[in-house]
Amino acid sequence: MLLQATTTTAHNIGGPGTAYLPVMVFFVFAVAFPVMPLILGRFLRPWKYGKDKMRPYECGIDPETGAHDRFTVRYYIVAMLFLIFDVETIFLLPWAIIFMGKDFSFTLFALIEMLIFIGILVVGYYYAWRKGALEWA
């Protein structure tokens, strides 16, 4: 399936080097976008440091404890939820590749199937919501 997809693109656009050109351009932009402001900022900003300025910022008041504290259990629950919903999207990748098939005969079925899959994920998300896993208090 994967092989089939790459060969068809190669046929339309050209050699394998040019086929990945958009990806490379995207990659360059993706790297440049966060890095450029950092570099620019280094040259544009004024250089003034003081003791107060270098202190950890905690909503404007003086920090009371060290940074190496035990975190509240809420972080773990959010991390767990993120972990699950993040990884489930992996199934979109192979689906996207076979989505069109050879002659679109499979497309409607694939679309419905994926909607069901996402629907189940939404049910899970709603369940977590209703059960209060997303409340922060």
Added chain:
Amino acid sequence: MTPQLSWYLALSAMLFTIGVVGVLIKRNVISMFMCIELMLNAVNLTFVAFSSFFHDVSGQLFVFIVMTVAAAEAAVGLGIIITIFRNRESLDVDDASVLKL
């Protein structure tokens, strides 16, 4: 010298063994859990190596399934670990001895 299939297999066998040994000798639940994840990822490496060597995608699809299963397992495992930590404030398996082994 181009990479051979056997190199990947040897590497994944080593990683798997490290995971097994880790689960058996580590005493902290989180470390044991990380070793289990290492075992699963060693298996993934085997699958990908075979898959690439055979020019067959079914092995790679298996890897997708293993990754999602590992994520679900991780979520459940962390949940269990959090409850046990709330009740006893320790993650050492030697302390988990209400039930005799």
Added chain:
Amino acid sequence: MSLIALQATNPDINLTLIAPELIIGIAGVLVMMIDAFARRGQRWLTGGLSIVALIAAGGASIWLGAGWRGARSAFNGMIVLDDLRLSFTLIFVVVSILTILIAAAWIDIEKLPAGEFHALLLFATCGMMLMASAGDLVIVFLGLEILSIATYVMAGFRRTDVRSNESSLKYFILGSFASAFLLYGIALIYGATATATLPGTTNIATIAGRLNHSLYPPLLLAGAAMLLVGFGFKIATAPFHVWTPDVYEGAPTPVTAFMAAGPKAAGFASFMRVFVFGFPIATAAASTAGYTHKSWLGTLAIMAALTMSVGNIVAIVQNNVKRMLAYSSIAHAGYALVGFVAAGAATDAEQRSAALTSVAFYLLTYAVMNMGAFAIVTLIARGNDRRTAVEDYNGIGFLSPVLAFSLSLFLLSLLGMPLTAGFMGKVMVFTTAVRQGYLWLVVIGVLNTAVSAYYYLRLIIVMFFRERNTPWDAPRLPVSVALALVITIAGVFYLGLFPGRVLNAFGAHPSISLSIR
């Protein structure tokens, strides 16, 4: 490459063939939604919906067995339809319905979230069904994980109790450890089944055809060994049984009942399908296939003998009833393995089918009597699983006659008294083993049954003939548990007196896994 492209456009989808799994899966999602949105008074809905869905799934699988005339495999061989699958699906349905009935009272007493429990149970059932219907190692793994992940949570369901936490943690660590072994075995077999022209495969029927063309036979043997370890952990056979007593003792009693009956049967279903059909008996003993078959069968016979002996001998010294029943469940896995060995050794399809049917029947009888026994243990243990020691059963025989007499019946059935289900199950399994020439294994089995008489009868004697020093307040018998008891007692007598009907239903169609592709 062209083969792959062809598969992509021809996915071989047949939703009818996975109807039982679909029903259970949809019901599971619905139960989750009801649990999230229903008001407090409507929570009983989840239990009712779960039972309706389970009955519907049972009906669907009976229909698939009796009325379905279409394809016997779907999704390019991922799902197969044969007796092995149908009989085990029915076992899972029975186990899950009984679990819901037994758990109903317990959920009330402990004030646990019923909806979550029922959703998890349904997902676990879906996983078990997938394990039984898998024609491909991918589905075996997927079903196993759906089952295991739900069961890990169920074992830790009493969140505030340290014993339940520990049970869940141990089950989780050792269960995922075993899954990793199983998975490594699958990966090695995927690599080892490649031929000079074809890529490797995880389809069980295709594996059987590739054994003699394997480019790396050692890899094949290593993979089979890893699978043996992984499945051995899951069904708790002797060298890999150490986790069982701890997990079974710490888990809430209804969950223990479920774990001893359901996941164990599901493990057997996959284990038998992978080994009996994936590494079948070979005509040429000197070939790779013959060597593989001989090695796993020999190992399994030894494991069966060990499992029976260890389970029964260690059960003698237990002072906690749940722990004793845990060791008893190990021993019963050993008896079932005897039938499995017979199925592996059978040379023709008919005898193999008979042996597989005997194992399925044995696991059904075990499920029924075991669930019955645990139902009573749940009632006597009360809130928080407080009273599970043997002393807590002192002299309750004539104080709570209903409980004591039913528990005695289940214990006698577990022991294998004639006229009960346990006897019939043992007879079936041992007969097939004798027919395949495993007389020594049967002798060990019978000797073990004699040993097991000690601890089963001890509990009966404790109940009826020992003085009680502490006051006894008889537990109220809730309607749901009473219903479960009626079903299990009727089942024990029905399966013990008239096993023919069930055996016929379990063995009506010989297995077709070999004929695919």
